[in-house]
Amino acid sequence: MIGGGLFLRYLDPWFVEFVRVKAFDAYNRMEPREPDPAARVVPGAKVVIVDIDEKSLARIGQWPWPRTVVADLIAALRDYGVGVIGFDVVFAEPDRTSPGRIAETLRGAGPEVTGQLKALPSNEEVMAETMRTMRVVMGQASSNSAAVTAPTETAKYTSVRAHLGTLGATDTDPRQYLFRKPTLVHNLEVLEGSASGLGFFSVEEEVDGVVRRVPLVMEIAGVVKPTLSVEMLRVGFSGNSIVTVVDPGGMHEIRLQTPGGNFPIPVDGRGRLWVYYAEPDNFNTPNNSGRLYISAADILDGTVPKERLQGTLALVGTSAVGLLDIRATPIEPRLPGVEVHANILENILEQNFVRYPFTMVLWEMIAIFVAGVALIVFVPRVGPVVTLAGLLVAGGGIAATSWYLFIEEKIFLDVSYPAGMVFAVYAVLAFSNYARDAAEKRQVRGAFSQYLSPDLVEQLAENPDQLRLGGETKKMTLLFCDVRGFTTISESFRADPQGLTRLINRLLTPLTNEILTRQGTIDKYMGDCIMAFWNAPLEDERQEAHACEAALAMFASLEALNEERRKEAEEGGFTFLPLNIGIGINTGECVVGNMGSDQRFDYSVLGDAVNLASRLEGQSKSYGVGTVIGDGTAASVRDELPVAELDLIAVKGKTEAVRIFTILGGPELREGADFATLLADHDAMLAAYRAKRFDEAEALIGRCEGQLDGVLDGFYAIYRERIAIFREEPPPEDWDGVFIATSK
Template sequence: MLIRMVGWIGRWIGWARVIALGLIAFAVVVRVADPVPLRIARNLVFDFYQQQRPREPQAFPIAIIDIDDASLTEIGQWPWPRTRFAELVDKTMGDGAVAMAFDIIFAERDRLSPPKVADDNPDLDEALKAGLRALPDNDRLLAEAFARGRVVVGQTSVRSAHAAAAHESNVPQVPHALVGLDPLPYITTFPDLVENLPELEAAAAGHGMFNVRPDPDGVYRRAPMVVSVAGQLRLGLGPELLRVATGGNPFAVRTNEAGIDGVVLAGKLVNTAGDGTVRPYLTPSQRHRFVSAGDILSGRMPKGRLAGHLVFVGTSAIGLEDYRATPLGLQMAGVEIHAQMLENILSGTLLERPNYAIGIELTAAVVTCIALVILTPIMNAVFLIVSGTIFLASFAWFSFNAFTSQRLLLDATFPIWAGLATIIFMSSANYLREERRRQRIRTAFGQYVSRDLVTELIDNQQSLRLGGETRELTLLFSDVRGFTSIAESFSDNPAGLTSLMNRLLNRLSGAILEQKGTIDKFMGDAVMAFWNAPMDHDDHQRAACAAALRMVREVAEMNAEREVEDAAAGRAFQPMQIGIGLNTGKCTVGNMGSDMRFDYTAMGDPVNLASRLEGQSRYYGTSIIVGSTTEAAVHGDFALLELDMIRVKGKSQPERIFALLGDRMLRESDDFVQTTLLNGQMLGAMRAREWDHAEQALDELEDMATSFDPLLATHFANLRARIAGFRLAPPPPDWDGVYDATSK
């Protein structure tokens, strides 16, 4: 039956067309499988683009301390004593460097350390051995130098695998947040870790992976932005240096169904491939990036050369064999690849091969091949070859133009060879084709190619474009109250303050991400987040309110833990409180900024109002203030108490604001229902200028409301002061009952 059906189809549309469609389908399968030869061909074309248009060199505050051949000649054979590296760290930081990262690993104890010399030579005189053991340990001296500056130690792995289960270990966690899906199924995984000596690891401000794996042809085209190592997320060496240099704030990994979408680092989103890697856009090696280690150690380096710089320490000495093949067709020291990747991040010039690129390439190839199959019967061979060649050449031009103008890597090789193969095959078959079968093939094409599929692919391409779109968002702003005094209490322990804030932000981030929110940015002790972008969220107002309540609970739990910890340590306990503002409205959301730097963020009047509401939480004494639009969407689901009609600073229109005190269970309790009625009577009396009635309602209301949130006592005290002021100086006749805020 199947054989007869195939024979019938072949006779109806023509065997040439059946074979052509089969070859197209086979080509698509091969492209999806993406075997090594295809990848090599594609990468060679991308290499050619980069060789023709390498990145223009620019001045960046990035430098490389180079252990070059001249340094080895001057200082001595490798490896150097750790005291030399300690001296190098001190002189680098003393020259004003912001932070430095080692593309070198110190996994074994220094063989030249005096105590180790004594231990390794049992035949030495006992007095001499005792004297050696009394001398400082070289590794400890290096650790002390690390502790005096902001130093990132490099780490590596012996083995690697994709999608393999990571082996749990005691590897410390670098502060981070997850936005979207779990990244582990997609991320590049290293099951084991080669670390530095424990005292060096402990003294370092950061820990970055310097594994850079070559493609099958041995060329290093990609570098890890983020990896999973021994069950923990780690940044690459350059990104970790940037994180430490910008305050050591947590990074965030954003993941969608296609894999890793990007990493939020130092306040900006860095787009990545699905496995968390990026493609550096290279310049030829530039000597201005390098400072010889020998010049630093000998004092020949000009003073201030490293001031304000992010510094890598690596090797270019021939004997140390740290050279890598690059897309430019040149060998380059591995440390310079890390430095150039960081330049790309700072300038927003990473090469991009977005997740939708294969969709564009497959669509172009399939549509082109099908068009050729359709058009071949009505074209003569010469016209087909000439026009087809011009058409296919346009793919090459489009691909190269995308690279030069937008740094996009779109593969032209697959559509071109697929199109050429189709032209050759169909031109040959055209001599054997009859007019009647030609028409049947045209009619039958619709049975093999879905226009809806093409339309969907095109729609997906447009949906992934850079820029903004208008969406209704629910915005959340949170801030730590009294952060200045908290920071002052850590004036002698900045690392402790960093640890405390990381601990807090991890908890707050977890509450937001649990409700599928998007963390826009961390601003010191403040957090901005929103719901309903980039992924749709049908109930974003409710999710934001639930997240805000969870954030308040997290802070309360953290305060309870800290009180016990501080009591055990004999420290004065200083509780933390946060204020939160929530608002809903139409905003513009998307990748915004400049070609040099951009963020995925939201803009619009609702964003500003949410920020102002967070600021007003200090005045009203409650933890969470909700705008009227959000309240209208969640009315009946949460315990909300109207606070005021307020005109925030910078806006002309008043806003009715509410305190978010709890969930539906609290709202439906008899005490809260009675509190809501009394609150309405009190506000009504105030707006009607009935000051005595308002104060009477306040007397009954205050004890009931503060049982839900003791902080509301501040609000009621403000109301009493406001009424007293109105008694002395009544509001004008046209007073609308609105309170004009005098501060943000």
């Protein structure tokens, strides 16, 4: 469960992210940003919102206003000494009140009147002329609609776009991490041609509709564009480039470079800024006494004190509800969209950000792992109640640390998902603990109710530890032996089940004798399978050698048995089906002792080494050999027996690769020159194969085949097949030669 929780956090699906961002919202509400003009990178830099509010609509008329009125607003802001203007609105369509447009709609006017009207400049031209006297950044809106036309980038802005570069992993294309939109709602060309900069003002709402992370850079219609806020800073401070800092995991910073210095902006992997919101400004204050909002009507009337606007970064937007630019944010469920951009500008100017670096993700996963392991250790030992108390204390400490990091370091450490995951693990463990206790009590009552008094039964039920069985951990060698093709053999005895039983007994008896003769212990019979082990209950200093010698002797006994059965078949005139076996041997640490239920137990062995021995037996047929032994066994017997390596394999049920070997024969074979020759060629073939030198490996296979009477020819045939497959589908560059087993 812990692994699943960690994997889920790594995948980070929407519901995990949903819990995290809600935690961020809570932190932002409890500790909102305190605007501090004195702490800004550029001394005296201020942000204001030129508000197209209800008062302005009542004073001037419904939106959209004639472009000549907008031109007057730009001129008024210029005269007030505003540093840069950014429009959080888009002028996508021609003004219907332009003289030429009016001339087209007049009825009964003579040619002289209409000609005079058409000769006048359009309202857009008037606005564009005024824009050329002021630093103006035009806003654009991204769109998913295929009906929206793509923007025409003029040469003036192509150079600006070229400044969007990357630092860090310079061979990593930053575009792969950006949000993409197919089309753009852009301004009329005459207006964009007169602007000092262009920036998109679209914000990406999250799964819950809240605006808390805003892309600062986005690819729209194939063009990488900065957001309105960043472009206003670039234009306002004569910046020459906007640079993304990228590493293989994604973006982590965007830098605005200006003659007066750089503005580093921390972002998430997709170029989004976690907006750190201040308390909402009141846009209905009398006499424009709020922190941000100034009515556009008052600016046009000239009633605003000059010092209120001089040198500011002015965002032109709307708080009017009817104009549909109201957003849900962590700090306020109904906030004018233009105030989102104002918060971004203040974040950057004050360098006051909430950061969520990737290291925090690692700490969250570490917390889940450590707490989960602690629960696994403590719940069964000290009980759920004491563990819960400790969990609450530890959880409170982590929550306090998270809060400290937020208010002091402005680092967001999410504790919501780790807390939920840890308590889920606790619930499962607590339930399992109670269920196990209840099951033990039921088992004791059922087992002893006929033999003990009710009082004693209840005592045993309340203290089942009195019946626990013990064991010891020690190094052991395990052997598994199984009959190959047993299904086919058993089908031939369908009409004679007693005959099948006699055959199995006839097989298992000599095989068992070979094990017992060499100090082995028979653990159990599982149908046609034998499980045996060495070094318990008696110590055996040559446990690995005895197990391997038993395997060789078992094949010799099997050969003798098959010869007897062949003669019997010839004499009796029935079909002879030879018996074949596969053997797996492995050495490792195991737990051995009396194991089973409280009513019936066996002297048996458990451990990962046991499972691996069973898997090795299953692979003997796959490698065309009779016996497969593990690395530890081979290391102990290679000086006594002829051992050859087979493969690096990840057996089914294990992720780590193990090195496996086979035994070619008895000690006399190891001393011969033929074995040394074969072993040299064999090892060279494996080295060439793992180095992906398949031609060389295949040539060495040709040299090995037939040696020692072809004892490994079946094995080499398998490698020829692998090489043929790899020639058609080459392994990946990081392939380490490990074969992944798909069957037991």
